[in-house]
Amino acid sequence: MLAIDDQEEARDALEAVLSTSGARVRLCAAGTEALDWLRATDPAQWPDVLLCDLMLAGEDGYDVLSRLRALEGGRPSIRGGPLPAIALTGYTDALDEQRARTAGFDAHLHKPVAPAELIAAIRRLAQPPSRTDTALPRS
Template sequence: MQPLLPLAGLNILVVEDDDDIRFFITTVLEADGATIVAVPSAPAAREVLPQLQPDVLICDIGMPGEDGYTFIRKIRALKPDMGGQVPAIALTAYNDSEDRIRALEAGFHTHVSKPVSPGELVEIVANLFASCNW
C-alpha cells in the first residue's frame, strides 16, 4: 500500500515572478500530491482566484508592479466566495522581523524565508491548510 501524499487533493495558487522559483515550488508541491496553478504576477493571480478557489495561496512579496503586500490586501477585501479568506503564505527573501510583521499585518497567515527546503515547504503548506480547515 502506497503512503498518502501530504498534499493530496489540495489546489494551490502560486504567485511568483521568478521562473526558476515558480518551477521549484510547483515541482515540489505536485510531487506531494497537490494541484498547482502558478502565475507570474498579482494581476494574473486575481484573474484566476475566483474560479480556482484554491485551498492555499503562496505568494512572493518582492514582485515588480504590484508587490505581495498590496496583492494580499486586495484579496482580503474580497468576499469569501471570491477567495477573500484563502489561507496565504508569504514566501519571500525579505526575512527580518519587520518584514514578517508587515506580511502578517497585510493579511498573510505565515511568513517563510527563501530559500526553503522541499520538506519544509510541504510541511508549512500542510500545516497551514490543516490549521485553517478544522
C-alpha cells in the first residue's frame, strides 16, 4: 500500500488503520516523493494500491496520478494492468468524484473516511474477484 497525504495526522491515521488490518504501508508526504520511490523500486515490489489525497501542498493528486501513469507506461506491468488508485478528498461534490474517475482514479473516498469503507475499497481493487482472503494485501 502506498499512501500520499501532505498532512502528517492524516498519514498517521491511515497507517494505523491499514497496519491494524494487516497491510504494509509506505507513507509519503508528497507525490514527488512517492514517484521517486516507485522509480527506484523494482515494479515487482510496487504496492497493490495507491491512496492519494487530491489536495497536496504544491501539487494535486490528479497530476500525481498522471505522472504515475506515464511512469507505468515505461515499465513492464507485473499486475497485468495499471496500479489501482483511490482518491482521498474532503470535497464531496459529485463533480469532484466524476473528475477523479475521469482522471483515472478507480475510487473516490471522502475524508474522513470510515475505516471499514476504506478497507472495503482497497480489498475490492487489490484482490482479484476470485480470491476469498479476508486480510488486506501485504504491500
